Amino acid sequence: MSEAPSTASGWIDEHHNGVRYGLQGDVIADEQSAIQRITVIHSHRYGNGLLLDGCWMTAEHQERHYHEPLVHPALCAARSIDRVLVIGGGDGGTARECLRHHAVKHVDLVEIDGRVVELSQKHLAAIGGGCWSDPRFQLTVGDGIAWVGEASDASYDVVLVDGSDPAGPAEGLFNRSFFQHCRRILKPGGVFATQSESPEAFRAVHIDTVRMLREVFGHADPLYGWVPMYPSGWWSWTFAASDGPRYRSPDPERAAAIGPGCDIWSPRWQAGAFEAIPASIERELSA
Amino acid sequence: MSEAPSTASGWIDEHHNGVRYGLQGDVIADEQSAIQRITVIHSHRYGNGLLLDGCWMTAEHQERHYHEPLVHPALCAARSIDRVLVIGGGDGGTARECLRHHAVKHVDLVEIDGRVVELSQKHLAAIGGGCWSDPRFQLTVGDGIAWVGEASDASYDVVLVDGSDPAGPAEGLFNRSFFQHCRRILKPGGVFATQSESPEAFRAVHIDTVRMLREVFGHADPLYGWVPMYPSGWWSWTFAASDGPRYRSPDPERAAAIGPGCDIWSPRWQAGAFEAIPASIERELSA
Numbered sequence: 001m002s003e004a005p006s007t008a009s010g011w012i013d014e015h016h017n018g019v020r021y022g023l024q025g026d027v028i029a030d031e032q033s034a035i036q037r038i039t040v041i042h043s044h045r046y047g048n049g050l051l052l053d054g055c056w057m058t059a060e061h062q063e064r065h066y067h068e069p070l071v072h073p074a075l076c077a078a079r080s081i082d083r084v085l086v087i088g089g090g091d092g093g094t095a096r097e098c099l100r101h102h103a104v105k106h107v108d109l110v111e112i113d114g115r116v117v118e119l120s121q122k123h124l125a126a127i128g129g130g131c132w133s134d135p136r137f138q139l140t141v142g143d144g145i146a147w148v149g150e151a152s153d154a155s156y157d158v159v160l161v162d163g164s165d166p167a168g169p170a171e172g173l174f175n176r177s178f179f180q181h182c183r184r185i186l187k188p189g190g191v192f193a194t195q196s197e198s199p200e201a202f203r204a205v206h207i208d209t210v211r212m213l214r215e216v217f218g219h220a221d222p223l224y225g226w227v228p229m230y231p232s233g234w235w236s237w238t239f240a241a242s243d244g245p246r247y248r249s250p251d252p253e254r255a256a257a258i259g260p261g262c263d264i265w266s267p268r269w270q271a272g273a274f275e276a277i278p279a280s281i282e283r284e285l286s287a
Numbered sequence: 288m289s290e291a292p293s294t295a296s297g298w299i300d301e302h303h304n305g306v307r308y309g310l311q312g313d314v315i316a317d318e319q320s321a322i323q324r325i326t327v328i329h330s331h332r333y334g335n336g337l338l339l340d341g342c343w344m345t346a347e348h349q350e351r352h353y354h355e356p357l358v359h360p361a362l363c364a365a366r367s368i369d370r371v372l373v374i375g376g377g378d379g380g381t382a383r384e385c386l387r388h389h390a391v392k393h394v395d396l397v398e399i400d401g402r403v404v405e406l407s408q409k410h411l412a413a414i415g416g417g418c419w420s421d422p423r424f425q426l427t428v429g430d431g432i433a434w435v436g437e438a439s440d441a442s443y444d445v446v447l448v449d450g451s452d453p454a455g456p457a458e459g460l461f462n463r464s465f466f467q468h469c470r471r472i473l474k475p476g477g478v479f480a481t482q483s484e485s486p487e488a489f490r491a492v493h494i495d496t497v498r499m500l501r502e503v504f505g506h507a508d509p510l511y512g513w514v515p516m517y518p519s520g521w522w523s524w525t526f527a528a529s530d531g532p533r534y535r536s537p538d539p540e541r542a543a544a545i546g547p548g549c550d551i552w553s554p555r556w557q558a559g560a561f562e563a564i565p566a567s568i569e570r571e572l573s574a
Contacts, residue, residue, distance in 0.1 A: 011307060018311040018332035019515075020298060025305070045305035200515060225563075226513065226521040228306075228487060233520015234513040264565045272562025276512075279546065279553040 012041045012049075014056045016201060016231040021056065023049060023229070028123060033115040035169050040123045048123050049229070050091060052116070052164055056229040063093045063127050068265035069225045069273065070160060070193055070237050071097035072258055075104070076250035076267075077241075078157045079189025082106065085151070087144035087173065089162030090116035092128020098160070099134050100258055107137050108156075112169055114141040145172045151185040159186060161194035166205055174209055179216040183242060191247050196222055196238040199281050201231035207284055213240040221245060222281075223273045225264065248274055299328045299336075301343050303488060303518040308343065310336060310516070315410060320402040322456050327410045335410050336516070337378060339403070339451055343516040350380045350414050355552035356512045356560065357447060357480055357524050358384035359545055362391070363537035363554075364528075365444045366476025369393065372438070374431035374460065376449035377403035379415020385447070386421050387545055394424050395443075399456050401428040432459045438472040446473060448481035453492055461496055466503040470529060478534050483509055483525040486568050488518035494571055500527040508532060509568075510560045512551065535561055 013022035025043035032038075039051040047060030058066065071094055075081055082105045084098050090111035098107050111117055117139065121132060131137050140147065148159075159182045163170035172178055173194070182192050196209045199222075206222070213220035217240035227235045239247035248271075255267045277285075300309035312330035319325075326338040334347030345353065358381055362368055369392045371385050377398035385394050398404055404426065408419060418424050427434065435446075446469045450457035459465055460481070469479050483496045486509075493509070500507035504527035514522045526534035535558075542554045564572075 013307075013309075018330060020300075020307070020309040020311075022300075022307040022309070023305060024307075043305060200513070224559075226487070226519070228519040228521065232513070232515040234515065259566065262566045264567070266566040266569065268569065269563055269566055272511075272559040272564070275559025276556055276563050277559070278551045279549045279556055280551070282553065282555065 012039070012043070012051070014051065014054060014231070019231065021229060021231070023059070025049075029119055031115070033113050035113040038113070038115055038119055040119055046229070050120065050124060053168060055165060057164065058091050058093060058124070058127060059229060060124060060126050062227065062229055063091070064263040065225065065227045066195070066235070067093040067097045068262050069223060070094060070162060070195060072262070072265045073223060073239055073247050073250065073270050074158050074160060074191040074193040075101050076254045076258065077247045078191040080187070081157050083156045084108070084158045084160065085156045085185070086110070087148065087159070087161045087163060088112070088170070089160070091120040091124055092131045094160055094162045095131040095137060096127070096129040099131055099136060100261065101254060102257070103254070105136060108140065109137065110140045110142055110144040110147045112141070112143055117141065145178055148178060148181040148185060151181075153184055154187045155185050157187050157190050159190070159192045163195065165197065165202070174205065176212055176216060179213060183217055186242070189243060189246070190241065192217065192240040193247070194238055196236045198230060198232045198234050199224065199236055199278060200234050206236055207281065210238050210285060213238055216240070218242050219245045221248065221274055222277065223270065224276045225273055299326070299330070299338070301338065301341060301518070306518065308516060308518070310346075312336075316406055318402070320400050322400040325400070325402055325406055327406055333516070337407065337411060340455060342452060344451065345378050345380060345411070345414060346516060347411060347413050349514065349516055350378070351550040352512065352514045353482070353522070354380040354384045355549050356510060357381060357449060357482060359549070359552045360510060360526055360534050360537065360557050361445050361447060361478040361480040362388045363541045363545065364534045365478040367474070368444050370443045371395070371445045371447065372443045372472070373397070374435065374446070374448045374450060375399070375457070376447070378407040378411055379404075379418045381447055381449045382418040382424055383414070383416040386418055386423060387548065388541060389544070390541070392423060395427065396424065397427045397429055397431040397434045399428070399430055404428065432465055435465060435468040435472060438468075440471055441474045442472050444474050444477050446477070446479045450482065452484065452489070461492065463499055463503060466500060470504055473529070476530060476533070477528065479504065479527040480534070481525055483523045485517060485519045485521050486511065486523055486565060487521050493523055494568065497525050497572060500525055503527070505529050506532045508535065508561055509564065510557065511563045512560055
């Protein structure tokens with residue numbers, strides 16, 4: 001997963017396990033940061049797009065498939081949403097969706113690679129939108145795992161993990177110690193959410209993540225949706241809370257304020273996406 | 288969509304609108320039938336796979352993502368399931384899933400291209416499984432649209448359309464006259480189902496199909512799932528019935544008999560998949 005994207009003949013591909021997903025277009029930036037290889041392309045189909053270590057992260061006209069399902073089940077369900085922590089998410093899309101909730105007073109975004117932020121601000125400006133200049137928003141370039149370890153108990157209402165696959169810089173975002181700190185820093189009534197990989201292309205990681213979150217938080221459920229550019233196109237996000245599966249019940253007022261601006265997410269879509277667990281995954285999770 | 292698949296350097300790709308999805312492997316058959324170009328490959332990831340006119344149709348280790356969602360909501364919900372008609376489906380996977388229901392007495396499969404059947408029997412034998420020799424199964428190589436036009440009123444309990452994209456031989460499977468005949472040949476309490484394309488990669492066709500089925504049958508609803516090898520990975524099947532949305536309520540006994548052998552489908556998965564309609568599609572369908 002760390003190989004450079006193939007760019008021969010105008011196609012930029014991510015290769016994964018004998019499958020490739022490619023967009024036709026041109027590379028507009030390609031550099032090795034201190035952390036990883038960062039590639040920005042212009043695609044005919046989805047506008048500008050971002051790859052990290054050769055893996056598709058986001059694109060201007062496909063990012064809502066990912067950001068809306070990560071953000072709104074959590075932001076519509078936590079008891080209060082004054083303070084939100086985003087780990088990763090250097091393209092700004094997760095922060096942008098959080099800041100659409102007027103009750104949010106402060107968003108900390110901790111991104112390990114400052115070059116991802118800089119290149120996103122330059123080439124993917126629509127994804128972050130107004131987040132970068134929102135007075136409620138605070139960017140920290142640094143290690144999200146250390147941030148979570150050092151944060152005070154009960155200091156956030158919502159913690160969102162918007163990281164890449166569990167290899168390289170994101171590996172530590174999928175382990176018990178990290179999740180235990182996330183639970184510790186959540187206020188009562190808080191909600192945790194993380195992207196939790198494809199149940200098809202990363203089945204074992206997906207199942208392990210859901211199981212571990214259930215053990216750590218007491219309540220956790222995967223939600224299934226689609227991000228065409230990710231391996232298999234089929235994706236999941238897992239939500240967790242200590243005081244019950246509150247992430248399954250969006251507050252009607254918050255949902256009504258946010259829903260009309262959404263492309264994918266709605267309370268109905270969310271209710272379905274939590275139930276649409278494939279039979280063999282359900283059997284394995286309950287075994 | 289009728290171009291030959293790209294096979295350079297061990298990759299076989301479907302190209303669609305500036306996106307490509309490729310499997311690594313080898314071409315094992317590639318011919319022009321009277322109807323279309325038929326390509327069979329061996330892939331590292333999903334076993335043997337089939338393309339028609341350069342578009343992915345199925346593969347041994349991915350076919351259940353498609354066949355279970357098409358078959359079981361209909362077969363678990365029609366009042367009786369004595370007689371089933373499958374239009375297309377020359378790989379045999381849809382018929383195989385139908386024949387798992389012991390109450391099914393007869394399946395007519397009408398496939399326009401006999402070479403698809405022959406090559407599937409040879410190279411994709413696991414997909415058809417025992418269907419080809421099942422005494423309840425009748426294969427007709429011929430025009431499914433003519434078959435539906437000539438069939439008697441109220442002669443089938445279930446009609447399933449397992450065709451390719453609405454260009455080339457499958458174009459006539461997406462129009463009002465065809466759907467009206469499908470309604471006519473259904474018995475009271477019958478259920479119709481068709482694959483209804485990707486809400487992302489074929490959005491207009493998807494919406495038109497759902498709307499037209501609602502007009503023709505009175506009740507029709509899309510169900511959303513995943514077929515990684517199809518454009519966007521995100522797929523839909525639309526179910527229709529004249530006497531109400533009975534396809535949303537699987538018979539518990541039939542479901543209990545079928546469910547344990549399913550990889551994707553379950554009553555829970557189905558309930559979610561009918562609700563997981565993306566917000567912008569729901570708005571457009573209700574406009």
